[in-house]
Amino acid sequence: MSTTRERILGRLRSVPSADVAAPAVDAWYASQEDDDASARVGKLTAALEASHAEVHHCASRDWSSVVLRIAEEKSLRTLLVGAGTPHGEALRRQNDSGNATKSDLQIVDYAASFETWRERLFENIDAGLSVAHSAIAETGSLILWTGPSEPRLLSLVPPVHFVLLDVDRIHATLYAAMQTERWSAGLPTNVLLVSGPSKTADIQQTLAYGAHGPRELVVILRHADGGAS
Amino acid sequence: MSQTVHFHSAKEFADRTRAAVGNPAHRRSFRGAMDFLQAKRAAQFPDPQAFENLRTLGEAIRRYSLAHLPDLLERLEARLTANGFHVHWAETAEDANAIALDIARRIEARHVIKGKSMVSEEVGFNHAMEAAGIEALESDMGEYIVQLAGETPSHIIMPAIHKTKQEIATLFAERIPGVDYTEDVDELIRIGRQVLRRKFLAADIGLSGVNFAVAETGTLCLVENEGNGRMCTTVPRIHIAITGIEKVVEKLEHVPPLYSLLTRSATGQAVTTYLNLISGPRRSGELDGPEEVHLILVDNGRSRAYADEQMRATLQCIRCGACMNHCPVYARIGGHAYGTTYPGPIGAIVSPHLLGLESTYPLAFASTLCGACGEVCPVRIPIPELLVRLRNEAQALPTANAPVRGRGAARRMLPSAVWRGWAFVYGHLKTYRLVSWLLSRGRALSPANQGAWTASRTPLVPAPKRLRDLLKEHSR
Numbered sequence: 001m002s003t004t005r006e007r008i009l010g011r012l013r014s015v016p017s018a019d020v021a022a023p024a025v026d027a028w029y030a031s032q033e034d035d036d037a038s039a040r041v042g043k044l045t046a047a048l049e050a051s052h053a054e055v056h057h058c059a060s061r062d063w064s065s066v067v068l069r070i071a072e073e074k075s076l077r078t079l080l081v082g083a084g085t086p087h088g089e090a091l092r093r094q095n096d097s098g099n100a101t102k103s104d105l106q107i108v109d110y111a112a113s114f115e116t117w118r119e120r121l122f123e124n125i126d127a128g129l130s131v132a133h134s135a136i137a138e139t140g141s142l143i144l145w146t147g148p149s150e151p152r153l154l155s156l157v158p159p160v161h162f163v164l165l166d167v168d169r170i171h172a173t174l175y176a177a178m179q180t181e182r183w184s185a186g187l188p189t190n191v192l193l194v195s196g197p198s199k200t201a202d203i204q205q206t207l208a209y210g211a212h213g214p215r216e217l218v219v220i221l222r223h224a225d226g227g228a229s
Numbered sequence: 230m231s232q233t234v235h236f237h238s239a240k241e242f243a244d245r246t247r248a249a250v251g252n253p254a255h256r257r258s259f260r261g262a263m264d265f266l267q268a269k270r271a272a273q274f275p276d277p278q279a280f281e282n283l284r285t286l287g288e289a290i291r292r293y294s295l296a297h298l299p300d301l302l303e304r305l306e307a308r309l310t311a312n313g314f315h316v317h318w319a320e321t322a323e324d325a326n327a328i329a330l331d332i333a334r335r336i337e338a339r340h341v342i343k344g345k346s347m348v349s350e351e352v353g354f355n356h357a358m359e360a361a362g363i364e365a366l367e368s369d370m371g372e373y374i375v376q377l378a379g380e381t382p383s384h385i386i387m388p389a390i391h392k393t394k395q396e397i398a399t400l401f402a403e404r405i406p407g408v409d410y411t412e413d414v415d416e417l418i419r420i421g422r423q424v425l426r427r428k429f430l431a432a433d434i435g436l437s438g439v440n441f442a443v444a445e446t447g448t449l450c451l452v453e454n455e456g457n458g459r460m461c462t463t464v465p466r467i468h469i470a471i472t473g474i475e476k477v478v479e480k481l482e483h484v485p486p487l488y489s490l491l492t493r494s495a496t497g498q499a500v501t502t503y504l505n506l507i508s509g510p511r512r513s514g515e516l517d518g519p520e521e522v523h524l525i526l527v528d529n530g531r532s533r534a535y536a537d538e539q540m541r542a543t544l545q546c547i548r549c550g551a552c553m554n555h556c557p558v559y560a561r562i563g564g565h566a567y568g569t570t571y572p573g574p575i576g577a578i579v580s581p582h583l584l585g586l587e588s589t590y591p592l593a594f595a596s597t598l599c600g601a602c603g604e605v606c607p608v609r610i611p612i613p614e615l616l617v618r619l620r621n622e623a624q625a626l627p628t629a630n631a632p633v634r635g636r637g638a639a640r641r642m643l644p645s646a647v648w649r650g651w652a653f654v655y656g657h658l659k660t661y662r663l664v665s666w667l668l669s670r671g672r673a674l675s676p677a678n679q680g681a682w683t684a685s686r687t688p689l690v691p692a693p694k695r696l697r698d699l700l701k702e703h704s705r
Contacts, residue, residue, distance in 0.1 A: 005318040008474065011532040012299040018538070020296035023289035025482045028282070047499070114464075114517035118430060139500035148514045152463045156456055174485040184445055184481050189312075189512055190463075193504035198456040200418060201496070202371035202387060204394045205265050208418040211370055212425065213456025213502075 029175045040137035040170045041221070047140025051196030052209060053217040060166070060222045064094040067129065067162055070218055071105050076126040080158055082149035083111035087131055087164060110151050121153065127160035128214075134169040134177055139195055142219065143177060146190040155194065161214035163194070166222045242591045245566040255391060259563045262390045266554040269497025270605070287490045288609040290483045291545035298535065301444045301477045302526065308447030312509040315523045319352075325527045326357035329436070329469055332523060333363055336467065338433035342425075344451070344458035345369040346438030347385050347548060348471050348527055351570045351583060354436070365436070368425050368457040370418060377404050383564030385571060386495045386550040391563055425457065435461035435519065439472035440547070441487060442524070445480050449524065451505040452491060454498075459505050468510075468519040474526050475535075475544040487547055490607035494549040530634070534582040537632035539618060543578050545608045550575075552602035552612060558595050567592060574602035578615045586623050586635030593619035594639075665695050 035043060045055045058066045068091070071079055081088030092107045108125060133145040142163050146152045155161055171177040174193070178184070183191075198213030209215050249255055274280040294301060306316045319325035325348075333341065341358055343349065343365060355376075358365035367376045371388035375381065378400055382388030389397070394412050401420055402410040408420055429435075437458055441450040449470055451458045462468045478484065492498045511518035534540045553559040553573025564572035569580040569589065577592035593616050602612040619633065624645075627637035654664050668691040675690045682689065694702075 004320045004324060008318055008320060008526075008528045008532055009299050009302065012302075012474075012535055015536050018292075018296045020293045021289070023286060023293050023483065025286065025290070025480075025486060028286045028486065031282075051500075051502070110516060112516065122426060122430060141500055141504075146515075146518075148516065151516045152459070153517045156459050156463070174488070175482060178481055178485070187446055187448060187506065187508045189507070189509040189515065189518060191506040191508070192459070193500075193506075194502065195500045196502050198454070199502055200370045200455045202369070202374065202389055203397055203414045203417055204392075205262060205387075206394070206414040208415050210422065211418055211455035211457070212368070212422060212460055 041167050043137040053196050055219045057221045063222050064091045078106050078108050078126045080108045080125050080128040083109035085149045125158045128154040128158040129162040130155045132163050132165040136174050137170050138173045141193045141195040144192040145188045147188050152190050156213045160216045162218045164220050246562045249562040249566045263560040273493035273497050284607050286486050287607050291608045294478045304444040305477050312447040317525045319527045322352035325352045325525050340432045341365045341434045342432035343367050344437035344461035429460045429464045432465040434467045435465040436469050437461050439470050441484050442477045443481050449507045452501050454502040467521045469523045471525045491547050491549050494551040494607040530582040542610050545610050551605040555601040555605045574612045581633050586638040590623035590639045669695050
């Protein structure tokens with residue numbers, strides 16, 4: 001097996017190496033227009049909506065009631081959250097606090113290995129709630145860093161996907177996100193960019209949503225100083 | 230169930246072409262799809278200068294990556310291994326399948342679920358699995374449809390581009406138990422989703438391709454819209470990624486420009502729904518993701534193309550399919566006529582390296598050399614120049630260590646003799662004068678049947694007076 005490796009590398013090395021300059025990625029991005037923070041919020045919102053996502057703006061303190069209201073409007077029965085996460089706990093408290101119109105929504109923790117409850121995850125979970133690590137204005141992309149509190153399938157299997165995003169986490173471009181957050185210094189096992197609900201145009205170029213992942217993507221943009229809803 | 234023939238010899242290329250051109254429904258499907266994709270791409274690049282600047286960058290990244298290919302592959306392997314991946318090297322298609330089969334046998338796998346991977350098509354992965362009694366099921370909607378029909382993809386990005394929704398409706402009703410005929414696209418997709426969700430859960434192995442492999446971080450990047458790629462790389466116990474050795478880039482920062490060029494050139498999208506960056510199997514504490522991740526690095530003729538400075542440009546390809554979407558020949562004959570895994574202009578320049586010129590040389594001639602493919606290529610592969618080069622290779626004298634396998638495959642005695650004669654006549658002034666005089670005087674003897682030329686044109690007849698004779702008269 002290693003001989004195959006040596007043979008392939010040997011053939012590649014037998015070629016005189018060409019002197020090619022390193023690509024000037026930094027210079028190219030520096031030449032692009034730079035947006036201020038509010039322009040980035042606007043671009044992100046427009047791009048997400050163009051990709052068939054719902055975007056809701058709210059004040060940071062109000063996010064849980066916004067999520068619960070949307071969940072009720074969509075008649076969701078189960079909402080999956082990362083186990084032991086602050087946002088999961090906050091949402092559960094808000095849900096249990098029960099105003100007059102007590103919702104039927106059940107907040108479910110993603111608390112065990114996927115293998116132990118795969119059927120339920122695939123069949124009986126209506127929605128998942130993620131917290132975006134950051135986002136990209138240019139393309140309307142949400143960046144998810146997966147891990148124990150943000151499992152990979154939380155954002156893929158349930159038909160409706162909620163994502164919480166703080167507006168101060170929006171970068172201009174993917175390149176800016178990588179550089180600012182120093183991705184090359186270390187990444188989780190799985191980083192995901194999500195730019196809309198799952199879709200396909202494989203049948204006669206007709207766009208259809210909910211191909212294999214979520215049919216709906218609901219983005220809750222949290223403004224620290226209380227943006228409009 | 231799946232197509233077992235992965236390559237049709239070029240001998241029948243002309244027949245398949247004739248059949249495709251003579252099928253009006255097929256012509257309409259492709260014309261419609263090409264117009265759609267061209268318009269969507271054009272809308273993504275409204276400013277020609279901005280496009281040129283970005284593709285200069287894309288080309289620079291690809292050329293830089295290739296210039297350092299052996300080093301980058303070694304770095305990639307080291308980083309991936311440190312991240313917990315298993316890295317395998319495959320010299321041929323058979324090697325690649327044998328590696329995958331070893332993994333499958335070790336865990337007694339019965340079912341493999343596949344995300345989109347052209348390299349798996351290239352090596353005939355499905356066939357190899359089925360021969361070993363293992364089901365290999367495509368999960369990309371287009372690939373699933375094509376596999377259900379027992380066909381192969383006709384386009385690298387839109388595999389079922391040749392099928393109408395009526396054909397797909399019939400196919401689903403016939404092949405999927407309990408499904409009624411419906412032409413509703415949302416409903417058809419919902420049916421596919423239902424069937425395939427069960428398959429993701431049943432699969433022992435998920436197979437995927439790779440769009441970019443990043444050496445510095447040991448990261449595999451997968452680009453998709455449907456989410457089936459994420460399913461394949463997350464749900465089954467084992468994930469096997471298969472890719473060509475040319476897909477490696479040095480740094481993470483090299484990905485954003487290529488990703489942007491890829492999605493905009495391929496389907497005219499500013500971005501795809503998902504970009505999936507995988508830097509390791511499930512770690513302790515994580516609740517999902519595969520226990521093992523394998524990467525199979527496939528050579529299959531690539532290192533040979535690499536050795537030739539001009540041919541190396543074929544390895545710059547990021548598999549967007551823009552060249553086929555803009556090719557007047559592809560638009561008319563469709564993907565299947567080519568008979569190769571990769572159709573269209575890129576197929577014509579890549580396939581000879583994978584399969585040899587013996588069986589693939591007609592593809593290089595199936596071009597008007599209009600240059601559209603070269604103009605839209607997001608990494609500036611000089612496709613028309615490479616087509617001409619391959620035409621020359623196909624007709625050159627065969628040599629032992631030719632840069633392309635099967636050099637001289639198109640060489641024929643009579644045309645070679647004619648051209649040698651032509652070269653002699655044009656290289657010797659007196660002979661030239663004599664021959665041209667004889668031809669102009671003997672023009673009445675010109676044959677009416679001049680082979681392929683007269684099949685659709687009037688015969689060539691020398692002028693009654695040579696140019697030099699006319700000039701002589703004129704100067705008198």
